[in-house]
Amino acid sequence: MHPGAWWLWALGLAVAASRTTNPLLLALVVAVAGYVVAARRTDAPWARSYLAFVKLGVLVIGIRVLFSTLLGSPIPGSHTLFTLPEVPLPDWARGIRIGGRVTAEQLVFALYDGAKLAALLICVGAANALANPARLLKCLPGALYEVGVAVVVAMTFAPNMVADVARLRTARRLRGRPTGGIRAIAQIGLPVLEGALERSVAVAASMDARGYGRSAHVPPAVRRTTTVFTLGGLLGVCAGSYGLLAAEGAVYGLPLLLAGLFAAVVGLRLGGRRSLRTRYRPDLFGVRSWLVAGSGAAVAALMIWAGSLHPEALHPSVVPLVAPVLPLWPALAIAVGLLPAFVAPVPPSAATAPAPAASTSASASVPEESP
Known part of the structure; x- marks a missing residue:
């Protein structure tokens, strides 16, 4: 499976989560991501970080609700739950309060808002648990190789740290x-x-041994052209994305986004000439990878389409406070994200792994603690 396919699938789920505040749909997005991760992740250390992202999402929800309780919210409400002691503030802090009346409407709004951000973090955690970061680095364009190495090292730091903590806690239990x-x-x-x-x-020694940072000679005209195309393309992508998200920029948003993508691709192709790299057995974007990436894109497109038809179902009202309902078509659109659990290749399970050579060597695998 191409690692980029997993990221495209996860980004599609993240786009779907960003289009709604309905907690039932957000829970469905998290359930779909969790099921696919449970069905298709490997036993590698970087694949064990999904639970850490789930805990981080729960922490985000708690912090969002806590801030809304202590600092107030602009959401009006008529259902007062309790009243905290309010701290008097000077006139220059008008509009800000600490404490005061806490309503059910503001807490529900904070819960919805925090649940959306938590779902986005969990989707990123799913991609991090399914996509091999080393193989993802190998698929990057040559112009982004140095940046890609830094990003991959940063992404693998947290999963490796989680794995180290788990091993050390297991060693302490055994002792x-x-x-x-x-x-x-x-x-x-x-x-x-x-x-x-x-x-x-x-990592530093292996990067130095592989000639990290070595570049070929490129004429100055090519370097300037590369800079113009890359920066212009990125600015076009940003402006086009803003146009698509804003209501008044829907006319020029898509053409500007496509032009920016084209310019950025040309700039990256030209910038790749300075990178002296070869790929051994490059990953191919096969039929399964297209199906996985297409399922994420389909979820995002269907949710955007559903948001234009039934916005009230994707954004339940908090003023007046009403119970959220599970709309049928958006729920079926999110269920399309389950396709990778059936079309992606099954990773090798622990049952088919070779047994250890001797049981007496089990104590050697327990890490030693520092004195």
């Missing part, structure tokens, strides 16, 4: 030591930082 509390966290933190430093040194 009969506690895994919770401030003291245990302090004793686990030092080995985790030591492992991160060792990986950083190993």
